[in-house]
Structure formats: structure tokens, C-alpha cells
Amino acid sequence: DIVLTQSPATLSLSPGEGATLSCRASQSVSRYLAWYQQKPGQAPRLLIYDGSNRAAGIPARFSGSGSGTDFTLTITSLEPEDFAVYFCQQRTNWPFTFGPGTKLDIK
Amino acid sequence: QVQLQESGPGLVKPSETLSLTCTVSGGPFSTYYWTWIRQPPGKGLEYIGYIYSSGSTNYNPSLKSRLTMSVDTSKKQFSLKLSSVTAADTAIYYCARAGGLQLLSAGGPFDYWGQGTLVTVSS
Numbered sequence: 651d652i653v654l655t656q657s658p659a660t661l662s663l664s665p666g667e668g669a670t671l672s673c674r675a676s677q678s679v680s681r682y683l684a685w686y687q688q689k690p691g692q693a694p695r696l697l698i699y700d701g702s703n704r705a706a707g708i709p710a711r712f713s714g715s716g717s718g719t720d721f722t723l724t725i726t727s728l729e730p731e732d733f734a735v736y737f738c739q740q741r742t743n744w745p746f747t748f749g750p751g752t753k754l755d756i757k
Numbered sequence: 758q759v760q761l762q763e764s765g766p767g768l769v770k771p772s773e774t775l776s777l778t779c780t781v782s783g784g785p786f787s788t789y790y791w792t793w794i795r796q797p798p799g800k801g802l803e804y805i806g807y808i809y810s811s812g813s814t815n816y817n818p819s820l821k822s823r824l825t826m827s828v829d830t831s832k833k834q835f836s837l838k839l840s841s842v843t844a845a846d847t848a849i850y851y852c853a854r855a856g857g858l859q860l861l862s863a864g865g866p867f868d869y870w871g872q873g874t875l876v877t878v879s880s
Binding site: 682692693694695696699700705739740741745746747748749751 | 864868
């Protein structure tokens, strides 16, 4: 199975600051990596797919980059509603796998 | 707007079979991969498997021996059965859709999700 490692596990920032979240794959997933946001008590929400494509309705402050084994989710100028857990997920190899998540919390 | 809704018992006894159904509304059912994902309380996401609208399936090898999925296209429903459950199967179970965004991929991305249903395995 492809193992996805996310760092940091927790990121403490203030509203208005920028956030950089990392996802590393144990082997190449090409560009087929997605990012999801999950708030307490809610289902995950798709943010980014295939590395850098924003899903419908996702604000432009969210962007994704990377290919192969190293990917980054960048959030510019954090809004209060952005504090949540973020998961990456690969669709290259079966079984499809998720990373353990990065918790973005308010400093 | 596409909506998914899970239904089923919230409590299952050890060694019994967990059964859940997901009902799809507000959008087409055909040509999508209907997916189950679970999340133990306070933990990460685990991909369980999918059933295509035609009925073909693919299960995570870690659960394959205990899993059965089925689909009822007339009702726009798909179902999950997980046998011989233990406390380790306690989780929030989500149904989700893959194959959208014109990508036609079983692996996602998962663009629509149900709200999730907590299933507790306990005697």
C-alpha cells in the first residue's frame, strides 16, 4: 500500500497568517493526490484534486502543488473557518489511501 | 444538489454483521463509483471499498474477507455488510461518490459525502 505521511501533525497559527501543509507519499502517485478539509462533526469536504485543481466553490486562498511524492497545500491569509483537520488522499494505487491528517488550530 | 444519506443500526454486537445503506438523491446514479469510507472516533480515514453502479465491486484487502457490497439502482441505494465485527470496527461510516468531475476514477476524488453514521460494536 502507498503510505501517505502528513506534516506537521498540528499547526498552530493565527487568522491572517499563511499555512503550508505537506503530504509525502511512499512512492510516486504522479499528480493524483487530493486534499480534504474536515471540521468537527462533519464529513470531509473536497478542496483540491489531482494535485492543484480547486474543487467547485473552494476559495482561491486554497492552492495545491506538487507531483510524484511531495505535495503541498497552501492557505493564504487564514480565515476563522479554515481551522480544521486536513487530509490528503491518493488514487494512483489500489487500495486508495489517506494520510493521517494535519490539524490546523488557532494560536 | 447531490445528497447522500447513510442509514442503519448504530449498535452492533461483537461477531455479528454490520449493515448500512446509503441513499442517493438529487443527481444521477449510473456511471459512478459508490464508496464506503470509515473513521474511528478521533482518528483518520480508512478506505473500505466501492461498488460501481453496474454492480462490480472492489474491496480493501484488509477487509475483503468480511465485506459484501450491493446496489439497488431502482432505489438509488447501495449497501455495505461487514461480518464478524469486533470493537476495532467501531467507527463513523461515510458513503461517498467517486467518478465525478469527468475523471471517471474509482479512486476519487470523493466529491460528495454523506453526513456519516456512527456504528458502535459492543455487547
